[in-house]
Each structure stands twice: as structure tokens, then as C-alpha cells.
Amino acid sequence: MTVLRCENVTKLRGKTPVLSDVSITVPEGARIALLGHNGAGKSTLIKSILGLTRLSGGRIDICGHAPGSDAARAAVAYLPEAVAFQAALTGREVLRMFADLAGERGFDTGAVLDRVGLTEAADRRIKTYSKGMRQRLGLAQVLIGQPRLALLDEPTSGLDPVSRHDLYAIIGELAARGTAVLIASHALTEVEARTDRIAILRKGQLVADDTLANLAAAAGLRSTIHVRASGTQEADQIAAQTGGARINGSSVELVCTPHQKMDRLRQLSGFGADVTDIDITPPGLEELYRHYSKEEAQ
Numbered sequence: 543m544t545v546l547r548c549e550n551v552t553k554l555r556g557k558t559p560v561l562s563d564v565s566i567t568v569p570e571g572a573r574i575a576l577l578g579h580n581g582a583g584k585s586t587l588i589k590s591i592l593g594l595t596r597l598s599g600g601r602i603d604i605c606g607h608a609p610g611s612d613a614a615r616a617a618v619a620y621l622p623e624a625v626a627f628q629a630a631l632t633g634r635e636v637l638r639m640f641a642d643l644a645g646e647r648g649f650d651t652g653a654v655l656d657r658v659g660l661t662e663a664a665d666r667r668i669k670t671y672s673k674g675m676r677q678r679l680g681l682a683q684v685l686i687g688q689p690r691l692a693l694l695d696e697p698t699s700g701l702d703p704v705s706r707h708d709l710y711a712i713i714g715e716l717a718a719r720g721t722a723v724l725i726a727s728h729a730l731t732e733v734e735a736r737t738d739r740i741a742i743l744r745k746g747q748l749v750a751d752d753t754l755a756n757l758a759a760a761a762g763l764r765s766t767i768h769v770r771a772s773g774t775q776e777a778d779q780i781a782a783q784t785g786g787a788r789i790n791g792s793s794v795e796l797v798c799t800p801h802q803k804m805d806r807l808r809q810l811s812g813f814g815a816d817v818t819d820i821d822i823t824p825p826g827l828e829e830l831y832r833h834y835s836k837e838e839a840q
């Protein structure tokens with residue numbers, strides 16, 4: 543079921559379009575990474591979905607409700623990039639307050655604080671929290687009431703690798719329970735393995751929206767095939783016959799487009815026992831991102 547539907551969303555700032563005809567849908571349980579350079583329009587799109595900024599054109603629908611309506615607000619949870627809480631309150635008090643505001647009287651603050659790793663700090667004032675701890679508290683607030691849609695703006699900025707890992711694990715659990723998750727991010731490598739679809743905004747236009755594999759195939763980006771040979775002579779022979787690059791030990795590296803891949807593998811299987819192992823590395827998100835950004839710039 544579609545949770546979020548943006549249709550031809552356009553936003554002008556003065557006469558300058560900061561969002562141009564953006565159409566994107568997010569079904570329940572999906573994790574979508576929203577990527578783009580500084581100023582590409584990510585925050586503007588998120589603010590539009592929250593109903594905090596008026597559209598110049600197009601429409602947005604959240605579970606059948608208009609952005610900013612009571613029903614939409616009840617369905618959406620938001621984690622801003624620079625999350626700010628009342629410094630004099632404790633983590634537990636803040637979470638209780640948000641749960642009460644959301645009408646979630648039965649909300650188990652202790653369990654959620656535990657889930658985000660804040661049990662020990664639960665009764666300390668927010669002013670003593672590090673950036674990472676505030677971010678974790680922000681995520682705890684997102685978990686109140688099982689939202690239909692979670693909008694996360696740069697959720698891992700300022701977090702150490704372990705905290706990032708924990709945060710994506712929690713996002714994964716949220717999505718597994720059916721929440722649609724839209725994550726605006728600059729951190730390409732970390733969203734690569736942890737989201738289901740990649741959407742790229744460039745200068746207010748949506749230039750890509752698909753799985754990483756489909757986008758890579760559509761762009762014709764090349765994969766790398768690492769071939770291990772049974773010995774150095776065999777590796778030399780494989781490199782000579784395939785045009786591959788001879789690398790250290792008894793390995794050969796070949797690059798191929800999506801269309802060439804199966805032919806390459808058939809060719810390699812012709813070497814029989816001279817080939818002892820094959821690894822294929824698909825193009826990564828950074829390469830893809832560069833491709834779609836460049837393509838649009840031309």
C-alpha cells in the first residue's frame with residue numbers, strides 16, 4: 543500500500559524553482575534514500591510533506607490525507623537534522639512528554655530508551671547529552687506510536703560508526719513493521735546497503751528513483767570481475783585472452799557493462815580448472831551518484 547505519494551510537486555522561491563515536477567511514491571515498509579547535493583531540495587521536499595511549506599504546484603498525499611492535516615500529522619514522524627530538545631529536561635521526561643502529546647498513554651518509555659541505548663542516561667538532563675545521544679533520543683521520539691511514515695533528515699550526521707550501525711538497525715525494524723521511511727542523506731556509502739531504493743534530486747529535479755541495481759543497469763555502469771587463477775602462468779594466459787588486467791598473485795581483473803557480464807562469465811568458464819574463484823563487484827552508489835549528477839549537468 544502506498545503511504546506517501548508526491549505528484550508533480552513544484553515549489554518556487556521567488557521565481558526560482560527549488561522543486562520542479564517531483565513525483566515519488568513510498569509504499570509501506572520501504573526505506574528510500576533521498577540524495578542530492580547541498581541545495582538540491584531535499585529539506586524543501588521534507589518540509590512540504592510535513593505541511594510546513596506551501597506548494598506552488600502538484601500535490602502530496604499521506605495515507606489519503608493532505609500534509610499538515612491532523613490525520614497526516616498523526617501518521618508522520620520526523621527527525622530533523624539538528625534535533626533540539628528542552629535542555630533542562632531528562633531524556634525520559636522528554637519522551638514521556640512527546641508520548642503524552644501524541645496521546646500514547648501506554649507508551650513504554652523505558653523499553654524505547656533501552657532500544658536506542660539510552661537507559662543509563664535516561665534520567666540525566668539533555669544539556670549533558672552528546673550530539674549522538676540527542677540524535678538517539680530523536681529516534682526514540684520517532685518510534686512513538688508506530689508512525690506510517692518516518693522522515694529522517696541526515697539521521698547519522700555526527701554519529702560514530704557503532705551508533706550509525708545501531709540507528710540503521712532500528713530503522714530496519716521500523717520498516718519491517720510497515721513504516722515507510724524516507725531518509726535524506728549525504729552519506730552515500732552507508733545508505734547503499736541499508737535502503738531499498740535510491741532517489742536523487744538535482745537542482746530540484748528528481749533525476750533517479752529506483753533500486754541501486756536497476757539504476758546501475760540503466761546507466762550502463764561497469765561491474766568489476768575479480769578472477770583468481772590456479773597459478774601465475776594461468777593468470778597470465780587468462781589476462782592475455784580476455785584483455786583483463788593482471789593484478790598481484792595469480793589474479794586478473796575484468797570490467798564489463800551489464801550487457802557484457804554473462805558473455806564474460808561464459809568466456810571465463812571456458813578456462814575450466816584454471817579459474818579457481820570469481821567475485822563480481824557491482825558499481826557502487828558513489829559512481830552512480832556521480833553519473834546521474836553529471837548526466838543532468840550536461
Ligand SMILES: Nc1ncnc2c1ncn2[C@@H]1O[C@H](COP(=O)(O)OP(=O)(O)OP(=O)(O)O)[C@@H](O)[C@H]1O
Pocket residue numbers: 555560578579580581582583584585586587
Ligand atoms: N527559506 C528559504 N528562503 C529562500 N530560499 C530557500 C529557503 N530555504 C531553502 N531555500 C533554497 O531552496 C533550495 C533548496 O534548499 P534545501 O534546503 O531544500 O536543499 P537541501 O537539498 O536540503 O540542501 P542541504 O543538503 O544543504 O540541506 C536552495 O537553493 C536554498 O537556497
